[in-house]
Amino acid sequence: MSDAREKAVPHLSPEEFRRLGHRMVDWIADYWARVESFPVRAAVAPGEVAAKLPAHAPEEGLEGAEGWEAIFRDLEDVVLPGLTHWQSPSFFAYFPSNTSGPAVLGELLSAGLGVQGMLWSTSPAATEMETRVLDWLAGLLGLPAAFQSGSGTGGGVIQGTASEAVLVALVAARERARRALGREAEWVAYTSTQTHSSVLKAAMLAGVANGAQDGVHLRQIDTDGGYALRPDLLEKAVREDLAAGRQPFFVCASLGTTSSGAMDPVRAVGEVWERTGVRASGGWLHVDAAWAGSALLCPEYAALREGLEVADSFAFNPHKWLLTNFDCDAFYTRDRKALIDALSVTPEYLRNAASASGAVIDYRDWQVPLGRRFRALKLWFVLRHYGARGLRTYVREHIRLAERFAAWVEEDARFELAVPRSLSLVCFRLEPRPGEAPGDTDTRNRLLLERLNASGQAFLSHTVLPGVDGAPARYVLRLAIGAVRTEERHVRAVWERLVALAGE
Amino acid sequence: MSDAREKAVPHLSPEEFRRLGHRMVDWIADYWARVESFPVRAAVAPGEVAAKLPAHAPEEGLEGAEGWEAIFRDLEDVVLPGLTHWQSPSFFAYFPSNTSGPAVLGELLSAGLGVQGMLWSTSPAATEMETRVLDWLAGLLGLPAAFQSGSGTGGGVIQGTASEAVLVALVAARERARRALGREAEWVAYTSTQTHSSVLKAAMLAGVANGAQDGVHLRQIDTDGGYALRPDLLEKAVREDLAAGRQPFFVCASLGTTSSGAMDPVRAVGEVWERTGVRASGGWLHVDAAWAGSALLCPEYAALREGLEVADSFAFNPHKWLLTNFDCDAFYTRDRKALIDALSVTPEYLRNAASASGAVIDYRDWQVPLGRRFRALKLWFVLRHYGARGLRTYVREHIRLAERFAAWVEEDARFELAVPRSLSLVCFRLEPRPGEAPGDTDTRNRLLLERLNASGQAFLSHTVLPGVDGAPARYVLRLAIGAVRTEERHVRAVWERLVALAGE
Structure with missing residues (x-):
């Protein structure tokens, strides 16, 4: 050499x-x-x-x-x-993780440009495009005007994941409540037993819950027969905590739980917050719609929007069901000052005239890390390439396929729906045989799932749904439709395979 | 239509x-x-x-x-x-944010594959390649064997940024200390006044510090004349906290502070931890080498490694100075169990046979979010494409260019080094004129920087270094060499421009 x-x-x-x-x-x-x-697996x-x-x-x-x-x-x-092939059209596990041509081009460009968007001044286009594109999305979803940048007090930002979104919301909530009360307190956060694990993880990170023991200061409220949070039990818990001198400050409602796609009653949760005086002392209501949020694109699901006008923040993941590759979580708040109060630390080396003027957004103060890439490009490409009409068509087709699958389940005497279909998610199982012990039904379902997944022809995942009214818990299979290339023939093929395996 | x-x-x-x-x-x-x-700007x-x-x-x-x-x-x-062009060869601000052909190809591939690596089972290659590539890097940097996966108790993981790395370390530290003590405590964390803002932000997120007021339970220890943490003052603070019944649990030492590239004495910090009994009660020592860590590739900087054998965790950013596009932080710990204890939450829908067997790593338990993309691909491409020799050549060339620039500063009577050059970072300023008020020197330097940046020909950033021994604080310019395409002609051009502006 x-x-x-x-x-x-x-x-x-x-x-x-x-x-x-x-x-x-x-x-x-x-x-x-x-x-x-x-x-697939x-x-x-x-x-x-x-x-x-x-x-x-x-x-x-x-x-x-x-x-x-x-x-x-x-x-x-x-x-x-x-690899487990998340882009396979026969991938039906967990929730999907989307990618698409336009999104990949955006990620590629962001990597090639290699700019930092931590401050407005470190690349103004990265910040201003992000603000604009998130306003576009808020408009498409019909989110309250208070969540849009034009409100002057709210706005959107791209977080990596819904986990980071809920952490940021929880930490902003604590700081806002601390300022409202003017003192430290024994803080209590609430969510349902069916909520995503990220809420507990956020509480652990923030020091609100200790280790993996819940119940320390994160209360997981029981759910109703449809696995939605029970506002009456939430109210009871809040009043008990208040009476004991503890301070409720944060509640997370889910639109579309991971297990079964349950929708928490956001408006009723807000009413509890109001009635108990928690809102008046700074209490925060976060709505986690990581997966289901994309359905708000379609006017026929406008009911999901009910109560958002009383939420302090809302997050959903375009990387789940909106053709944008991981990571991309759209997070909105009506109170951006609370985020900045909780997250801003400004050493000398980051000071600059634009930030000092107050005329710009510095997204580093809206998120956990300091650094951030040009995050909006891929969302900009996806929204422009598909247009609102294309995105609605996409979401509707997945829901239509889930409807078909759910109908087949209902028509077959060996199977049953575990809960009613939720958007594009179907939870189902082999029906109990007459006199069969619950554990045996679970075992048959577990075997069915393992055989299906081992075949490599499709990949589904499972959950366990707690029993309602004294009934035993149930092991159920989840079919989540949302892979970019899934067509009716793939859904039909997995159903036929399930039927064949059930017959063995 | x-x-x-x-x-x-x-x-x-x-x-x-x-x-x-x-x-x-x-x-x-x-x-x-x-x-x-x-x-550039x-x-x-x-x-x-x-x-x-x-x-x-x-x-x-x-x-x-x-x-x-x-x-x-x-x-x-x-x-x-x-855009502010971070990939311009005349970008010398902050620290660099690298990208390169091989890294971009890796990011592109990761986006195209669209797999999730949250669990080993959701794409085994994503996890196993990450473990292997981080072991490669640990070997190249000469990190202690306890930080490598072969130790059975430690290992590496890719975090997004050094901010997330320090947050994860701090939260793991608190949980470990809680278990060691068997109770809650009034937790106290320590770092230097020169540490990166991310340490204070992590303490705020975790609830250890309140809002942006430091000093609540994050103590920022004063530094010596070279802006390195003073172990004697750390020891004093630790002993005072212990005497007052508070519990020290976390210290962050920096290798290469953002302001001036100062190196904290890691071994001496570890000795304080030992002498005061904090280590015995679970106390954690994290080393943040976000920028400077890449220099450990070169044997001539082996001295930077001193004391790492007593650190609990170590992080550096290949996205800063190792040709890998943002985001990519390599985080190592000797105690992976502590991470998992602090961060693992396992709902039914994530349970699987491989995780239950204990034979695999699930990286979701080593990080803030649940989801993660195939993060190792770009680092694998960079390490294979450049080889260890290519990477060392890369780092050495930047340091050589900084040496040249520092020499020019020293030779010119109008300029002075504010501190000795640290690796590829040069902090310098216009020298005070005889009898000039410190504020006036600062103003001349501020104007010089603003004129240079406004010209668009180069982009530098600034910092303010506190005064030592009663001297006033100093406004200084920072020249950080590390953009991928920077050659000697670019460094010479910015120097000539500075000289010309100083003459005006």
Whole structure:
């Protein structure tokens, strides 16, 4: 190796980057075209992928684009067999994690530009486009005007995930309540037993709950027969805490719980907040609509919007069901000052004239980290490419497919719906046989799911729904429709497979 | 519009995606080639970018790839003028935010695959490659074996940013201390007055500090003449807190402070922890080397490693100075159980056989959010493409350029170094004129910086360094070398410009 070569940093030349970039784009296009051919759930054992990777980093690099042949080989031999294919049209587990051509182009561009949007001044376009695009989305979803930037006191920001959104809301709530009370207090937060694990995790991070024990200062309120939070029990808990000198400050209502797609009664929760005087002492109502929020695009689901006018914040994930790749959570608040009060720390090296003028938004004060990339690009591409009409068509088609599946379940005597279908989520199970012990029904369902998933032809996940009115808990299968390429034939195929397995 | 068209979701066809993808890759290659031609700092006024964007989302989409002409036009007319060009070779502000061809290809692939790595089982390759690649990096940096996965008790994980790393460390520390003590306590965390704002923000999020007032339970310890934390003052504060019945549980030492690149004495901090008995009660020592960590690649900086063997966690950002685009923070701990104890919440819908077996890592328990993308791909590409030798060459060249700049400053009678150069960071200023009031020196420096930045030819940022031994605080300019395309000619050009402006 020549001395010059040894001293030069071996960057890709522009031509090499173009060639490899085109090839990677093609590789992705081909992957999407052949994703149906892979087992949906990865079939590797622990350690199998790691065993194919060298123990140490290479001392020498790849010596230009030719060296990348080895990487493209490894994508086939090491990476692909170790993936669970979330982009498969037969992926029905958890909630979907979307990606799409326009979104990928936006992520690519954001990585290439490599700018920081932590302050308005560190790249004004990153901030102003984000504000605008989130206003667009708020308009499409019909969110209250108070959540839009034009209100002057509220607005939207892109968080990584709904987990970060609820953490930020909870921390802003505590600071607002502390200022309203003018003192520290024994803080209490509330949510339902069916809420997403991220709410408990946020409370643990914030020091409101201790470790994984709930109930310390995060109360998980029981739900009704449809697994929605019971406002009467919330009110009882709030009054008990107040009577004991503790201070309620935060409640998280869910629109579309992960287990069963239940919708908490947001307006009734707000009324509890009002009646008990918690709102007057700064109490915060956050609405987590991570998955279901996208349905608000369609006027026929306007009922989901009920009560949002009394919410302090609202979050949903375009990365779940709106064609935008992870991560992208749209978070709205009516009280942006509360966020800034709770999260702003300004050392000298971040001071600048624009921030000091008060005329701009610095999104670093609306989120956990300091740094942030140009987050709005991919959402801007998705909204422009599909248009509102295209997005509504997308969401409606998934709901239509879920309706079909739910109808098949209801028509088949061996199966039953565990709860009524919620948007594009169907919770179902093999019906108990006459006289069958509940544990045995669960076991049959568990086996059915494991056989289906082991076949590689589709991937579903499960949950356990608590018993209502003294009934035992139920192990149920969840079919979440929302993968970008899912068509009716895929839904029909998984149903036929389930029927065949049930017959065995 | 036909009925069929109205009912179809207008996805890009595979051919359209290829065409647009190639074009976006080319656009990025061209951007990198012409980035020098733009003013480094954006020259737009607040609202200027927003005014070019429609007030509402489009009802109709782009009708295929042709419609994207409008987007590419907007990239030129709306986006580019609103950017501060972090990839410009004349960007010397803050710390750099790197990107590179191999990293962009990795981010692109991660977006295209669209898999979730929250659990091992949701895509085993995402987890196992991350563990392996972080072990590679730990080896290259010479981190203690306890931080590597082979230890069985420690290991690495990719966080978004150093902010999230310190939050996770602080929360794990509190939970570990709580378990060690067997009770709640009045928790106290420590860091230096020169530490990054993210440490105070983490303490606020966690409820250890209240609002933006420091000193509540986060003690910011004074620094020595080189702006490094003074262990004697740390020890005094710890002993006072213990005597008052409060419980020290967390200290963050910085390797390379943001203001001046100061290096806290990690070993001495560990000795305070030991001597005061804080370590025995679970106390945690985190080392934030967000920027400077990359220098550990080079054996000549091995001294920076001193004391890491007594640290509980260590974090640095490949997105700062290791050619990997934002976000990418490499976080290591010797006590992964503490993370899991503090962050794990397992609802039924996430239970699975692999997790239950204990044979796998579920990275969701090592971080704030639940979801995570395939984060390791871009780091894998960067490490393979450049090789250890290429990366060392890269870091050394930036340090060499900083040495040159520092020498020019020292040789010029009008300028002075504010502190000795730290790696690739030079803090300097116009020297005070005989008898000049300190405020006037500051003003001349402020004007110099503003004129330089307004010229668009380069972008530097500033800080204020506190006075030592009764001296007044000083406004200083920071030249941080670390943009991917910076060459000696760019450093020479900014120096010549500074000299010219100083002469005016």
